[in-house]
Amino acid sequence: MFNLVIGQYVPMESRVHRLDPRSKLISVFLFVIIVFLANSWLANIVLLLFCYAGILESRISLPFIFRGLRSILVIILFTFFLNLFFSSGGRLLLSLGWIHIYQNALIQSVFIVIRILVIIVVTTLLTLTTSPMEITDGMENLLSPFKKIKLPVHEFALMMSISLRFIPTLLEETEKIIKAQAARGSDFTSGSLKNRMKAIVPLLVPLFVSAFKRAEDLAMAMEARGYHGDTGRTRLHKLVWNRRDTVMMMIMALLAAILILVRVSGCW
Amino acid sequence: MTHIYNSKTPFERAALDHVSLKISSGSFTSLIGHTGSGKSTLVQHINGLLRPSSGSISVGDFVIEPQKKKQDLKPLRARVGYVFQYPEHQLFEETAIKDVCFGPMNFGVSAAEATKRAEECLTLVGLPSLFWHRSPFDLSGGQMRRVAIAGVLAVHPEVIILDEPTAGLDPHGQKEIMELFHKLNKNSKLTIIMVTHNMGDAALYSDQILVMEAGQLKMSGAPEEIFSREQDLRNMGLDVPETMVFLDKLTDKLGLEKGRPVFTLSETADRVADLLNGGAAHV
C-alpha cells in the first residue's frame, strides 16, 4: 500500500540484528544528540561513514534503503532550499531576482541535509534490524526505573505492541469498509471538499465501532488468559547484554569523542 | 439480458488468470472454491471495485476496460449491488431506516422515495417495524445483517453479489437469509451471484455453479453437472453436499452404483427408498 521502508522489520542475520535492542536504542538516542555537534566537513564525513558502516554491517542492501528515502525526498529538498534561500553570510555566490545565495548558506544547507539524512538512516536501521516486539521490550526495560515513580511503563509498552499488531488488521478492515460504502454509491475520491468530508462519516463510524468491539473482545480474551498487569509476570524474551553491546557503546563513545575533538579543534 | 463477460484478467499477483464467463440475467450463480482461490477478487470486478489489468467486463451495456481510467462507476454500481461478508460492519447511521436510505440517496433518489423504499426493503428482509427507528448498533447480529441487506436492496439493483451472506449466523438465521434471496431471485427476477463455502446452499439454490482454483475458473455448469464430478472437486479440497455424502456411504455399503446427485432431503429419502427396494429385487 505505502512504499515506506521506515518502520518495517527485515528479519535477517547480521551483527546489527543480533545487538540487544537496548544498546541499539541507546545508540540511536545518543546519535541523534551528537549529530548536532557536527558543523564541519570532516565531522559530517565521519557521520556519513558511520552510517555507511552501519548499513554494511546490517547486510541490508543500500538500494533498499535509498528506495525508502525517496518518500521523504520532498521534505529533504524543501529544508535544503528553505535554508539556501533564507540564510546569509559569507560570499554572495548567485543572485537571481529576489534570490540571493551565499556561500555560508550553501554549506549550512548541505550540513542540514546530511544531518536529516543520517538521523533518518540510523532510525530506519533500528526498525529494519529490530522487531517491534524487541523494540517495545527494550524500551520497557530501559524505562523501568520510571516504574518506581508509578509511571505505567509496562502498560505503555504493551499498548504499543498491541497497536503495532493491529495495524494490518485495521488496514484490511478500512479497505473493506471503503469498498462496501463505495458499492452503496459513496464517493471518497471526487466532488467538493464538503462532500468528501461528508463521505468520511460512513467510513469512520463503522471503523470506530469495529475498533471498540475489537478492544472489548481483546480485553476479555487477555483477562481470560490470565493477564493482570505487570505483577508476577515472567518473560519469554530475555534481553541479554553481550560483549558486542558493550563494544557498540564504546563505538558510540568514540564517535562522540571524535565529533567533540573535531569541533573544538575547529579544523576544516 | 445482462451479460457479464470477463476475460483475460491477470490481476496483480495473478489473483485471477484469464477468466472468462457469462452470467445471464435472472439467474442464480454460485462461486465455490478455497479461501484465496480468487472468488472475491472476481466478483469485485463485476461492480468496478477492482479493475482488470487486462480483459474486459460488461454488465448490460456498461463496459469496464483497463484503458479507460477515469470512468464514472456510479451507474454501474446502481445496477450491481454488493453484500459484503459480515455486511453489518458497514452500518453507521443513527437509525436502521436512515442507514437503508443511504444507498438510494447516494444514487440520487429523493428522501421521500428513499424512505418508501427503505420501509419496503426492511419489511422484505423481515425486520419488525418497531426496530426501524432504533440505532442499528442496538440490534442483534442477525437483525443488523438484515438491515445491511435491506440497505443494498433499497438501491433496486438488477444484479446482487453476495459474499458468504450466511457466515456467522445460526442455522435458523442462515436458512431464512437463503430463502429470502431464493425468493428474490424467483419472484423479482433479481440476478444473484453468490460466493459461498456452503455446498448445500450452492447445490440447492443455484442455476449455475462456477468452481475457482488458484485464480482460474476450473469448472462451470448446473449443480448436478458440477457435483457429479465429485472426484475432481475432492482433488481441489472441496466438499459435496451432505445429502450426497450420505448417499455415497450408503451405496458403498450396499455395493450399489452411485446415481445422479440429489440435493434435497426428500429426494434423498426417495433415493434411499429406491435403493432399498431396487436392491431387494436383486436378491
Next chain:
Amino acid sequence: MEKIIEVSGVSYFYAEDDPWVLDDVTLSVNKGEWLSIIGHNGSGKSTLAKCLNGLIVPQKGSVRVGGFDTKDETNIWEIRRLVGMVFQNPDNQFVGATVRDDVAFGMENHGIPREKMIDRLAQSLRLVKMEKFADSEPHRLSGGQKQRVAIAGIVALQPLIVILDEATSMLDPEGRREIIKTMRTLNKEHGLTVLSITHDLEEAVNSDRILVMNRGKVVREGSPREIFKTPELLEKIGLDLPLAIKLRRLLNQRGISLQDTALTQEDLVNELWTLRSTM
C-alpha cells in the same frame, strides 16, 4: 467420575431491569469428557461459558472449578489457568506480534519460568501442528491457524478444560475441520476435557454429552442418543437437526420403519444395510 466443574443454581443478569440471562442453571462437567452445549443465539450459552472461568460472577448460585469457587477473588487467576477459553473471532484474541509471542502470552501472565516456557511452547505448537509458523505474524495466518494458535496458548498452561465458545463459527469448512480434529486428538489422546458451545450439530452428535439451553435454562441434558430421541423439542426451540435424523423421519413417512436410535450418518447406513439384508 471426577467432576472438574460444578455449577449449582446459577442465575445471572446484566442489568437490574434486564431479564435473567441465566436462570437457575445447574450442571457439572466430568473429567475427560467432550460436552457440547447447544441452543440458539441469546439462549445464554455464551454467558454461561463466561461464568466458568470467572469472567463474570453470577448474582445467585455458585461455580466451582477444580474445587475453587469463582466468587473467591484469591483463586481467580488459578481458575483462569485451569479453564482455557477459545473465543469466536480469531483476530480479536491474538495478542502477540508473532505466533511464538502469542502462545507465550498466557504463560508470561501466569509467571511460568522462562526455561519451562520454552519447552512448553515447542510442545504445544507441535500438538496443534503449528511449529512451522512460530515466527509468523497473525495477518499472514488463516482463521483456522489463528484458532489453533489460541488452542496452543491454552494447552501450554496445562489446563483442566478447554471451552470452545463458538470457536469455529467464523471459519471456512477447512478451518472448522482443522479445529475439530485438533481438539479430538487432545481429547482422546491427551485426556483433555472439552466443553464446546456450538451450532454445529454434526459436531454435537459426536460428543459424549449434550446440554440444550433455551432462555437461560438447561432444558435437556443427556447423551446425544437421548437428546435426539425426541427431535421435536429441539425444533420447537429453533434448532436444526443432524442430517441422519431428518432423513430417518422422512424414511419413516415413506413406510421404511426405522428405530429412533440412529444418530450419525454411519448409524443410519448400518441400519439400512441390516434392514435390506432382512428384506
